[in-house]
Amino acid sequence: MQFDLLIKGGRLIDPASGLDAPRDLAIADGHVAAIEAAIDAEHATQVIDARDCLVTPGLIDLHSHVYWGGTSLGVDADRLAAKSGTTTFIDAGSAGAGNFLGFRRHVIERSRVRILAYVNISFAGIFGFSQTVSVGECSDLRLCE
Structure with a gap:
């Protein structure tokens, strides 16, 4: 699958799901399409390096x-x-x-x-x-x- 945006390596915090861990997050068509420990950057049009950053819902x-x-x-x-x-x-x-x-x-x-x-x-x-x-x-x- 091809993603519009991939946010790599950030500490993803999602209170709704209880997630607080290093994860990659992929966006497709304006929606979260995947959350995985590692997503290959080849599958994304744009990649953001989020190491040492928090990734949260709005x-x-x-x-x-x-x-x-x-x-x-x-x-x-x-x-x-x-x-x-x-x-x-x-x-x-x-x-x-x-x-x-x-x-x-x-x-x-x-x-x-x-x-x-x-x-x-x-x-x-x-x-x-x-x-x-x-x-x-x-x-x-x-x-x-």
Whole structure:
């Protein structure tokens, strides 16, 4: 069988299967096609040497703020995912009821990675943090009605 990608020699950690061992991992058509102690590199279009590296399923960031452009704390989830191995972000309340639809349409729906989000208790969500400004989203309790 021919593989699109072969990741060779890494320490493969897969909690779902209980695997924690040196393994080669082959990808074909965007899916894991084989996990073996040794897979011949001749069968792959691209080979990555993963010696001294961890190979894991996609990671989940359990506390993030990914409303990029909507809050001063927001980061670009797709950009961060490419550098961190994260495939799912849990946004910990960047948007409130007043701006959640914008967050969903402009960030969540357009993102290549998966974003799950909590809605902030404050109607406005997180909005006022910088070097010189610090306004807590609940500093005016009317925003929490």
